[in-house]
Amino acid sequence: MTDTVASVQAPDLMYLWARLGAVEQRVRQAVAARRTTDPTPDDPFRGLYLTPEAVQRVLSTPREPLLVPPVEDPDLDLLAEMVPAPGPRLLTLARRFGLDPVAVELLLVALAPDIDARFERLYGYLNDDVTRRRATIGLALELCGLPPAGPGRFRFAATGPLVAGGLIEVQEPGLPGLSRVLRVPDRVVAHLLGDDEPDPVLAGMARIVATEDPQDGLAQAIGAALSAGPVHLRDTDGEAGRLAVAALAAAGLGAVVLDVAALADQPPLAAAAREATLRGAGLVVGPVDVLVAERVRLIREIGALTVPMILHGARHWDPQWTQCPVVSVQVPAADIDQRRSRWATALGDDALATELTGYRLGADDVDRAVGMATRLACLAGRPVTLADVRAGVRARNGAGLERLARRVTPSIGWDDLVLPEQTRRHLGELAMRARHRDRVLGQWEMRPGGGRGRGVVALFAGESGTGKTMSAEVVAAEVGMDLYVVDLSTVVDKYIGETEKNLERIFTEAEGVHGVLLFDEADAIFGKRSEVKDARDRYANVESAYLLQRMESFDGIAVLTTNLRANVDPAFTRRLDVIADFPMPDAPHRRALWDRCLGTALPRADDLDLEFCAERFELAGGSIRACAVTAAYLAAEADSPVTMADVIAAVRQEYRKLGRLVLASEFGPWLDDPGS
Numbered sequence: 001m002t003d004t005v006a007s008v009q010a011p012d013l014m015y016l017w018a019r020l021g022a023v024e025q026r027v028r029q030a031v032a033a034r035r036t037t038d039p040t041p042d043d044p045f046r047g048l049y050l051t052p053e054a055v056q057r058v059l060s061t062p063r064e065p066l067l068v069p070p071v072e073d074p075d076l077d078l079l080a081e082m083v084p085a086p087g088p089r090l091l092t093l094a095r096r097f098g099l100d101p102v103a104v105e106l107l108l109v110a111l112a113p114d115i116d117a118r119f120e121r122l123y124g125y126l127n128d129d130v131t132r133r134r135a136t137i138g139l140a141l142e143l144c145g146l147p148p149a150g151p152g153r154f155r156f157a158a159t160g161p162l163v164a165g166g167l168i169e170v171q172e173p174g175l176p177g178l179s180r181v182l183r184v185p186d187r188v189v190a191h192l193l194g195d196d197e198p199d200p201v202l203a204g205m206a207r208i209v210a211t212e213d214p215q216d217g218l219a220q221a222i223g224a225a226l227s228a229g230p231v232h233l234r235d236t237d238g239e240a241g242r243l244a245v246a247a248l249a250a251a252g253l254g255a256v257v258l259d260v261a262a263l264a265d266q267p268p269l270a271a272a273a274r275e276a277t278l279r280g281a282g283l284v285v286g287p288v289d290v291l292v293a294e295r296v297r298l299i300r301e302i303g304a305l306t307v308p309m310i311l312h313g314a315r316h317w318d319p320q321w322t323q324c325p326v327v328s329v330q331v332p333a334a335d336i337d338q339r340r341s342r343w344a345t346a347l348g349d350d351a352l353a354t355e356l357t358g359y360r361l362g363a364d365d366v367d368r369a370v371g372m373a374t375r376l377a378c379l380a381g382r383p384v385t386l387a388d389v390r391a392g393v394r395a396r397n398g399a400g401l402e403r404l405a406r407r408v409t410p411s412i413g414w415d416d417l418v419l420p421e422q423t424r425r426h427l428g429e430l431a432m433r434a435r436h437r438d439r440v441l442g443q444w445e446m447r448p449g450g451g452r453g454r455g456v457v458a459l460f461a462g463e464s465g466t467g468k469t470m471s472a473e474v475v476a477a478e479v480g481m482d483l484y485v486v487d488l489s490t491v492v493d494k495y496i497g498e499t500e501k502n503l504e505r506i507f508t509e510a511e512g513v514h515g516v517l518l519f520d521e522a523d524a525i526f527g528k529r530s531e532v533k534d535a536r537d538r539y540a541n542v543e544s545a546y547l548l549q550r551m552e553s554f555d556g557i558a559v560l561t562t563n564l565r566a567n568v569d570p571a572f573t574r575r576l577d578v579i580a581d582f583p584m585p586d587a588p589h590r591r592a593l594w595d596r597c598l599g600t601a602l603p604r605a606d607d608l609d610l611e612f613c614a615e616r617f618e619l620a621g622g623s624i625r626a627c628a629v630t631a632a633y634l635a636a637e638a639d640s641p642v643t644m645a646d647v648i649a650a651v652r653q654e655y656r657k658l659g660r661l662v663l664a665s666e667f668g669p670w671l672d673d674p675g676s
Contacts, residue, residue, distance in 0.1 A: 011082040012089055016192060019090060020115060022671035023108050026143045027122050034126060061563055079125060086280075089192050096277050097165040099569075102144060109140045110168050110182040114189045137170070138178030148178055156182070164306070187271070191278050196257075199275050201268045201541035206258045206275065209284075211249035219243055222329060223250030226282065226308045230326045233312040233412065235287065238362025240312035243331055244284040253308055254281030261290050263298070273305040282308035289313040296321055314512065326393055336439055346370040347384065355386055358435050358479065359393050359514055369393045390480035393514055397482060401509040404491075404502070405484040405517070410477030417474055418585065418592045418621065419467060427471055427582035430458045431478040434516075434557050435576055459522075461565035462582025465622025470563040471518060471580070475559070476516040484510065485518045491527065499525070511555045522560035523567035544569060551575050560595045572627040585621060590614040593621050597628035603641035612644075616666045627654050644670070 086092050094104050105458040110120040113134055120133035127136060137156055138148055146152030155162060162168045167188050171181045187199040198208055214220060222231055226247070233240040245255040256276040276283050283302075288311050291299050301321030302311070317328035334342070336357045343353035346366045361369065370384075372392035377384040393411070401407070417424065433440075433456045441447040460468040470487070476483040491502045503525070510517045519525070525547065548571050551558070562568055565581070573579070585593060591614035598604065619627070630650035635642040647669045655662055664671050 011084075012112045012194065015080055015083060015088040016090055016115075019108055020112055023105075023143065024116075024119075026110075026145075027119070027126070028350055030143060031122060031546050048561055050102075060353060071387045087195070092280075093167075093188075093192065093278065096280060097167060097169075097329050097426070098161045102146070102152065103160075103162055105144045106155060107162060107167055108212040109135050109143050111184045111189065111192070114184055114186075115193070122499070131602045132181065134216035135182050136178060137180050137182065140182055141178075153177065156180075160537065165277065166270050176455050185274075186275070188278070189352065196279075199268075199271050199365075203277060204259075205262045205264075205267065206256055206272055207590050208281075209255040209257050209280070211245055211253070211255050214246035216243070216246055218329075218332075219246035222310070223253075225327055226251050226253075226310070228327070229324055230303060230309040230311060230322075232288075232317040232328040233286075234328060234330045234366045235309060235312050235314050236315060236331050237364050239334065239361040240331050240362075241284060241286060242363060244286075244310035244312055244582050247310060248282040248284070248308065251282070254279050256281050258286075258302075258414050260286060260288060263343065266573070267298070269301055269305060273307045275662050276307045282310065283605050284310050284312070286312035289315050298349045333442070335443055337496050342366045342372075345387070349384075352384075352386060352389070356393075356480075358438065360438075361393070361396075365396055368396060386480075387618045393480065394482050397513040397515060401506070401515065404506045404509060405486045407515075408473060408476075408483040408485060410473045410481075410483060411478060412474055413473060416596070417467060418472060418589050420583060420589070420595060423471075423582060424578050425457075426578055427475055427553065428612065430456065430578045430580070431475050434475070434479045437659030453553045453555040455551075455556050455558065456577050457551055457554065457558045457560070458578040458580065459567075459568065459573070459576050460559060460561045460580050460582060462563070463584060463620055464563055466582035466584060467621050470559070470621075471582070472516060472559045479516070479557070480514075481557070482513075483513045483518055484513075485520060488519075488521065488524055500542075503547065503550065507550055507554055507556075510558075515556070517556060517558040519558065521562065522561040523564065545569075548572065548575065584618065587614045590617070590619065590624065593624045594628070597621075598631075598642070599628075602632055604633070605641040605643040607644045608647065609644055612668075613647060615653070616668065617652075619654065623658070626657075629649050630654070 007431045029104055056444050064407060070521055080091065090104065090108075092543055093099070094155060099107065113123060121130070123135055124130040124133050126139055126142075135143070137153060139150050141148050141150075142154070154160065156168065156170050158164065161397075161638075163170060166185060169183045169185060171183055173180065175181075190197070199204065222233070222243070225231055231247070233244060245257070246339065248255045254276075256272060258281065259270055272283060275281075285302055285306065292315060299311075300323065301320045302309070303324055303326065311326070312331075317324070317326055339357045339359070339361075340350075340353050342361070342363050343356045343366060344350050346363075347370055349354055359369075369389060369392035372395050373384050373388035376388045376391055414424075419427075419428075434653065437454050437456055447454065473483050486506060491499060491506070493502060506517070511615075548569075551572070560568070560576075565579075591610055594610045594613050598610075625646065627650040631642050631646040632655055636647040638646075647668065652662055652667075662671070
């Protein structure tokens, strides 16, 4: 311990030492009274207890000072005034835990053996059992002048401040009440001796956060409301934890942040509450969403803690979770300027920050994303780029949605698309809406009220293989997000109501990540409502009605694809922001697709005629890609460049897959070629 720390703690330790001196005087008096009834030295059980002579030697042993010399006949009031604010730790602890003077004396009696080893032997003598080196309930009452049958013994009840606050543990419950042993936990002993290290049992589950004077009016209002009971903050973009710390600071409290996700099956909640009270702090608990629905009981146990507390999570607060009333406050989402300020502070680059305002991240998540981006840039040996930051944002996406949809990290761009100009314009419009939806729908309130979300929903309609899924991947890359392809086999359920539950889980998880949600072959669940002729029609219409209202309240970005636009219910069309048609490619587009799919690395023979392929074979882009891959395999088997014969053979194979006839008008001179 440094001299500076010792000089600060010296008056506090002097005060504690003086209070223990008063306990020692009462112990001496008890020993003197007990010695008059001690057995004679020739007792056959000698050695199982301390003889009067041994006791006298203990009493004559001087006390070891606690860093400071002992004070003769101390003035407790004067010593207390010498301790810097907020005063001696013992008195501060008594005030925070609601201890009266008698309870403080009982705590000192239980504490004494942990600070002065002489009390171990003296307590063993007074207990008439040298193995019982701590105070019992009976001995503590005796030393404090309280009758064993009086109300004083109930101060050690489980609901009393000494036990409920975790200041004293009553051990050996199988013994009679007065013989049960009292123990002061090590964390309380360390706190009274000046140690501020958190309790080791909280390692990995709680952290101490320094608080600053808050400037936010909402934080001050929440801090004022804490006096009435716990407060729940409904999170919007990850700022609830930081707001909770600021609210505790406004209430004049420190913050002990409890990570709910790290709690074990039997979390040390009592230790967390004691740690917070020792420090004059409140608890910040969250996100409570992870406890729903399997561990809701834990929420009730947390809510029962008698310590200032702020809980937070993305869900609405359910009053059934706790018995005590909890005030729930909606945390407003940060606007574009606030998000830009967060990124600019973390990156030190205003221009780059402007490109990142579409991400709804709290300050802590922004710091993590920038940290990841910095590492990626360092590995590449270059400055941080927009792509690095976007990769950092995607890295923080949770795995919850991946259990319900297939995650695709975009690896293609606009140059990889071969589409008509009008379709490309619609894709560009979708990306534009995704980038500016917060400003238009939120800040400018162009979609107000009615529970409407700030989502962007598009429909891609066209035959199979025309590039719908690929285009969704390009849009996801443009806005810096991952693509999540929903597997309808995990969604549709034959049991009534289960499909809606599965979809709700997908929508809920999607709103918590930065990703584009893709419903491929969406007409399977977004189909037209029909006339009700039996119960199956009724429940199918209920499913469609649920989807209609859920899409309208969706806060993310979703793309629906269908092979036939007419299959989609007209009510969905009104709720769509962008509709992009994907026609079959014409000859010039097919020529570009053949060239793009064959690539630049595959060697080509001189007889390869892509113009012929484009003019004669009316194939979608997906089929052209399949033909190119098949031709590449044939070339690899022959260990030669890809030839026209390889391509024709691949096309004929694709025709068989599609159930199409091989006609001379299409294949021309290659129809009877033996190589095909």
